[in-house]
Amino acid sequence: MAVMEMSAKQLHNKIKNGRPVFILDVRNSEDYNDWRIEHKHITDINIPYFDFLDDNEDAYKPLPKDTEIVVVCAKGSSAKMVAEILNERGYRVRYLTEGMLEWSQLYHPVIVSEQDGMKIIQVNRLAKGCLSYMIISDGQAIVVDPGRHYEEYLKLAEQEQATIIRVMDTHLHADHISGGPELAKYTGAMYHISRNEMQGADAISYEALEDNQEIEVGNVRVKVLAIPTPGHTPGSVSFMVNDRYLLSGDTIFVGGLGRPDLGGKAREWAQSLYDTVFTHIASMSDETLVLPTHYADRKEINEQGVVGAYLGDIRIANEVLRMQNREQFTEMVAGASGATPPNYEEIVKINRGDVCVPSDVAVALEIGPNRCAVHHS
Known part of the structure; x- marks a missing residue:
């Protein structure tokens, strides 16, 4: 099954409506610490995408199986790749279509x-x-x-x-x-x-x-x-x-x-x-x-x-x-x-x-x- 996208506007509407959001940010730690999506309804975690490409099993331990995960990267491509890996493992997952680039223009x-x-x-x-x-x-x-x-x-x-x-x-x-x-x-x-x-x-x-x-x-x-x-x-x-x-x-x-x-x-x-x-x-x-x-x-x-x-x-x-x-x-x-x-x-x-x-x-x-x-x- 193809992984579903999520636009920046859809993400914001979900946050604005008070629905909890779990974000997996797969950018490098320096970029994440400098600038990320924050809100009281957001739980977020930073695991760089290469941890998933390297089949590092520890990368999956913090991720919830019973909650939708929104994967975020700089421009969307890395997030899509990680979302597809998670999808194959049975996680409920979507990815921010154009990443922080799209979020920056909302x-x-x-x-x-x-x-x-x-x-x-x-x-x-x-x-x-x-x-x-x-x-x-x-x-x-x-x-x-x-x-x-x-x-x-x-x-x-x-x-x-x-x-x-x-x-x-x-x-x-x-x-x-x-x-x-x-x-x-x-x-x-x-x-x-x-x-x-x-x-x-x-x-x-x-x-x-x-x-x-x-x-x-x-x-x-x-x-x-x-x-x-x-x-x-x-x-x-x-x-x-x-x-x-x-x-x-x-x-x-x-x-x-x-x-x-x-x-x-x-x-x-x-x-x-x-x-x-x-x-x-x-x-x-x-x-x-x-x-x-x-x-x-x-x-x-x-x-x-x-x-x-x-x-x-x-x-x-x-x-x-x-x-x-x-x-x-x-x-x-x-x-x-x-x-x-x-x-x-x-x-x-x-x-x-x-x-x-x-x-x-x-x-x-x-x-x-x-x-x-x-x-x-």
Whole structure:
């Protein structure tokens, strides 16, 4: 009997519906430890595929006979091979069709809020921990921080019967390729990003966020205020929606702050981040709902499936937001950034429009988790 495939969407639906999933990841241990599929409903184990090819009987001992096993590899071929071996031995087994490559390109929209004639949808790129947003009012939509697969937003806008009129990036992304310019091109929408992020770049047409203190969506009054929040990158900008929702980019997260070291000026940018935290953010209400562009841990996803938290709760949980000593703050933030995002220099060049790459190269550049946050919870 042929082994059955499982798509990334089918796997996610199974997880989302609360059904337990047993994953056998057959990549090498280094890749598995760096980046894997995680969820509270998942039990996973890493046994490299060559253990099965070598007929190592010990490889089979941890595998359940009474539970379906989903075999996962990088692109699908090794998983299929192992799944066929397990199938011959009587295991209930399926394999993820295109492996982690397919999982890395799965987008999942969740409604954050729907009231007063406005809807905010958070689009979670689960494997990357990347978040983007669609704000809808009266048939019009703004998209913030879209991922590379711009067609996902076209489909979502069609489902919502909305026309995308503006596309905005909070900053020049370093760990994934922005879909902003392409989405703007295909919809005829205006593309916005900070002028400070695009200095010297002329290949991408954009309107500077500094020139737009207020943007409206639809006939219902929806205010989007551009709030300068440098630190992660010099031109980082956050958006305050209806004085209640802070689309914070990579400046402030549920569990940390944006890393300030990607420009090689960790201490200098950490001090800018200090000014952001204790000037702009300090004046915001505890009732402000922070909606970031990244998350690093699935625990940051709440019971509604949304990555977000009230600023008051973040202040209580996050020591660095209470650390008013500038030098201590700078030392903690500048010294805790960890591994840099792989390929980030090339990704930044792509997002500035300095270079173009074919789709297969773009896929390879984005593989892996995000590493844009500094956690101090």
